[in-house]
Amino acid sequence: MTAFLRSLSAIGLGLIYAFLLLPLVAVVGASLTAGEMMRLPPQGLSLKWFGRFLGSETFREALALSLQVAGTTVLVVVTVATLAALCHRALTRRLGAAFRVAMLLPLLLPELLTAIGLLFFLNHLGLGKTLPGLQIGHVVIAFPFAFLAIVAALEQVDPALEEASASLGASGFETFRRVVLPLVKSGMLTGGLFAFIVSFDMFTISLLLKPIGGNTLPLALFDFLTYDFDPTAAAAATLSVIFAFCGVVLIERLVGLRRAF
Numbered sequence: 001m002t003a004f005l006r007s008l009s010a011i012g013l014g015l016i017y018a019f020l021l022l023p024l025v026a027v028v029g030a031s032l033t034a035g036e037m038m039r040l041p042p043q044g045l046s047l048k049w050f051g052r053f054l055g056s057e058t059f060r061e062a063l064a065l066s067l068q069v070a071g072t073t074v075l076v077v078v079t080v081a082t083l084a085a086l087c088h089r090a091l092t093r094r095l096g097a098a099f100r101v102a103m104l105l106p107l108l109l110p111e112l113l114t115a116i117g118l119l120f121f122l123n124h125l126g127l128g129k130t131l132p133g134l135q136i137g138h139v140v141i142a143f144p145f146a147f148l149a150i151v152a153a154l155e156q157v158d159p160a161l162e163e164a165s166a167s168l169g170a171s172g173f174e175t176f177r178r179v180v181l182p183l184v185k186s187g188m189l190t191g192g193l194f195a196f197i198v199s200f201d202m203f204t205i206s207l208l209l210k211p212i213g214g215n216t217l218p219l220a221l222f223d224f225l226t227y228d229f230d231p232t233a234a235a236a237a238t239l240s241v242i243f244a245f246c247g248v249v250l251i252e253r254l255v256g257l258r259r260a261f
Contacts, residue, residue, distance in 0.1 A: 024241055027234050027237045027238060027241070028234075028238050028241065029041065029042050030042065030231050030234035031049055031050070031231055031234035031235040031237070031238040032045050032046065032047070032049075033045070033046065033049070033231055034046035034048070035231075036230060036231075037229070037230065037231070038229065038230070038231045038233070038234055049230070049231040049232050049234065049235040050235045050238075050239075052232050052235070053232050053235045053236050053239070056232070058215070058220055058224075059217070059220055059224075059232075059236065061214075061215070062215045062216055062217045062219070062220035063217050063236075063239075065214055065215065065216055065217075066199075066200050066216045066217040066218075067200075069131075069134060069135055069138055069199060069216065070138070070195075070196045070199040070200040071196070072135055073135070073138045073139055073142050073195055073196070073199040074192045074195050074196050074199070076135075076139050077139055077142050077143050077146045077191070077192070077195040078146055078150075078188050078191055078192045078195065080139075080143065081143055081146035081147040081149075081150050081191055082150055082184070082188060084103055084147055085147060085150040085151045085154050085184075086154070086176075087099070088100060088103070088151055088154075089151075089154050089155075100151070103143070103144060103147050104144045104147070104148070105144075106140050106141050106143065106144050107144045111141065111204045111205065112204055114140070114141065114205070115137065115204050115205045115207070115208040115209065116208065118133075118136070118137050118140065118205070118208075118209060119208045119209060122136065122137075122209065128209075129209070129210070129211055129212050130211050130212075131211045131214065133209050133211075134205075134206065134209045134210055134211055134214075134216075136209075137202075137205040137206075137208075137209045138198075138199045138202055138205060138206075141198060141199075141202060141205055142194070142195035142198045142199050142202075143195075145191060145194035145195055145198055146188075146191030146192065146194060146195045147191070148191075149187045149188075149190040149191035149194060150184060150187040150188055150191050151187075152187060153183070153184040153185075153186055153187025153188070153190075154180075154184055154187070156183070157179075157180055157183045157184065161179050161183075162175050162179055162180065165178070165179045189250075193247040193248070193250075196243075196247060197243075197244055197247065200217070200240065200243065201218060201240065202216070202218065203218045203219070203222070206218060206219055207219060217236060217240070220236075221233055221236055221237070
């Protein structure tokens with residue numbers, strides 16, 4: 001009976017993985033087709049659609065803007081989320097719970113409502129439809145993901161280590177730099193990865209806050225698919241998958257996936 005349940009569990013787990021991974025396989029396969037339409041199985045193998053994607057000025061500019069915004073989002077979010085996580089750790093349990101809910105509010109509200117609220121607020125500040133306004137929107141939405149990862153990492157730090165550092169004459173900053181920071185590095189890297197992926201693929205916020213004359217990659221793909229349906233879109237989606245995969249590999253090389261997750 002136990003063996004049967006294990007086999008049933010393995011089959012169920014395999015079906016779940018297949019459900020999650022088959023769309024990625026389909027997109028990657030469609031991007032490598034030598035034909036003129038997105039279809040599976042692909043009609044031969046070719047990299048021409050990646051060349052067409054990189055040869056398109058519209059897509060190149062959209063990719064550059066997405067990378068710029070996502071990179072800036074990572075730097076800002078990881079810095080602010082680390083400070084917020086340290087503040088959360090210093091609070092009492094009751095205040096910490098209220099503070100944590102406040103930090104997670106962007107996750108609790110529908111993204112569309114957040115985007116509309118930010119649009120009115122940024123217009124009032126004169127930042128509507130500007131690159132700084134778009135950057136603020138991405139930081140707001142990506143912040144909770146980094147905050148949760150860093151808080152989880154901080155909870156694993158033994159307070160006795162900080163007390164020992166202080167007893168040896170280290171200042172608060174020195175204790176943070178030499179004791180706490182190395183121990184929460186995995187959480188910061190994980191939070192940064194989540195922030196990058198969320199920002200790079202963000203659509204609703206980007207749609208309402210995008211600067212005049214500028215498009216992020218998801219918006220450029222949406223505009224492209226409105227009028228065309230060739231495998232160039234699949235090539236762009238495959239590049240997004242590659243960026244995410246490279247992020248996971250980077251975390252594995254630096255801190256290891258077991259410590260990061």
